[in-house]
Amino acid sequence: MERIIFTSLLLTAVVSSSAGALRQYHFVNQQKSWTEAQKYCREKHTDLVTINDMQEQNDTKQAIERVNSNAERVWIGLKSTNTWIWSRDPAFYSGGDLRYKNWENSQPKGNGDCVFMNNEGKWNDRNCSFTKYFICYNDSSKGIIPVLQQKNWTDAQKYCRENHTDLVSVRNDTENEQIKHIIKQNITSSNEAWIGLHRLWVWSDSSSSTFTHWLTGEPNENNDRDICTSMGIKDHQGLWTDEPCTRDCFFVCYDDNMVLVRENKTWAEALRHCRNNGMDLVSVDSEQMQRWVKMTIMKANVSTHVWLGLRHSCTVGIWFWVNGQTVCYDQWTPDYDKDLNECEKTGRSGAIRTSDNRWISRPETDRYNFICSK
CATH class of the missing domain: 3.10.100.10 (Mannose-Binding Protein A, subunit A)
Structure with missing residues (x-):
């Protein structure tokens, strides 16, 4: 009996969230693919862990370290999709707006999760950590605003939301031509700028959390395989990396109170x-x-x-x-x-x-x- 209890403790660590013990985190010291880990969590707990803020990031990391501080990769509940969405609230679009696309030939090809437009009006995917000039849109002035500062896509989005409305959306040929002209006139050094299109990542429990904690340069998987998110402990101090979902990793489940x-x-x-x-x-x-x-x-x-x-x-x-x-x-x-x-x-x-x-x-x-x- 003592041996059974010891093994059980070794396999799972539980830590309550500091937010009134509303959530408990369970590190499972078994290696499974992301889909197998999701199935395990849904059967025995609530789901693979969703992380909403830095406090929950730290709670999840603590649950892992209590059992296995040398864990290299640990699945969390975030998974990539093949769906591309605009940064703006969906209520902004109507009719066929969301169906409009103007990709470069052979694009998207897995170079990243964020999109820039070149001075020919064509769209390309790129790793979101690259720094580029970018285009904002302002609802008050109805203006398309080029920003001649180089930022990664996330920081560009933050800048547009704080100073205007959001990164620019492109709903039709007319708007695409307007933005193309602005890039040609204003961004002559690089001839390309971030727009508001990005790949959708989803949480296993359908949470709407937008919190991320990526390692610099991530996500960076350059292929069409299913891509899921892991937290690195041993080498990455809790930062996230993308991995093929078929890879066997430890994982964290949660119980929602x-x-x-x-x-x-x-x-x-x-x-x-x-x-x-x-x-x-x-x-x-x-x-x-x-x-x-x-x-x-x-x-x-x-x-x-x-x-x-x-x-x-x-x-x-x-x-x-x-x-x-x-x-x-x-x-x-x-x-x-x-x-x-x-x-x-x-x-x-x-x-x-x-x-x-x-x-x-x-x-x-x-x-x-x-x-x-x-």
Whole structure:
């Protein structure tokens, strides 16, 4: 028995996230392909790990180092696709805008995940770490702005978002000709500039996290094979590299202590469901918890609101959480309490609005998705 317990401890390390123990990380000291690791994590935990910020990056790295500080490559949940997307919000495009492409002959050919245009108006893929001039677009002025500073694609995107609207998109021949002319007139030294097109990378759990922590020069796989992301510990201090998904590596799974239930129930039914499963309706007592709830409700199933563990007492006229806490932190809408005078007829409970992540009072008989917390 002692030997079995020792082996089990050797295979997996668990570390709780500092954000209120909302997530636990499990380093699995077995080598599998990315797809096999994904299957293992989904069967035994929640999924391959998603990393949303530097705190979670450090938590994941810590989970690995507790068991195997010499691990060279460890799978996380990020995988490349063969889909190319624009930097701007999809709402900017309509009709056939997203179908327009003007690649150079034989492009894209696996030279990288970001796209530049040359002075002939043709598009080429290139490693995103290369520095180039770039083109921004400004919604206010309706202007296409060449920037005569050389930056990598990510820094160029950041610059455009901070100073204008975003890196430029190209929706048709007319816009392509405009940008081509701007490059010819303004960027004569290199005759090419970054535009807002880049390859889509996706997380195994469908998270919308945009956080990355690439090693300089990565990602750089120059072929058409499936490409996945690993974290390097021994040589790369936790920085990420891309690897063929068929490679056998150690991996990190996670358990999520916040569960979105994609069923529409009344508030009381939702509370009962959570408690029957050893959980409770979620209480949101900090900015960190609000952020986690925001990420969780992105997966809501056609629900305009999602129930929280928030309840109003008509008798004393206060809001309280089902875990017994009073409401100190809040994210109420400005008019959240306009119908509270009706609470004697229909009890009022708190929900988060999926359109803007603000809290609002709703009749407890409404039926919505809901979040349970462990």
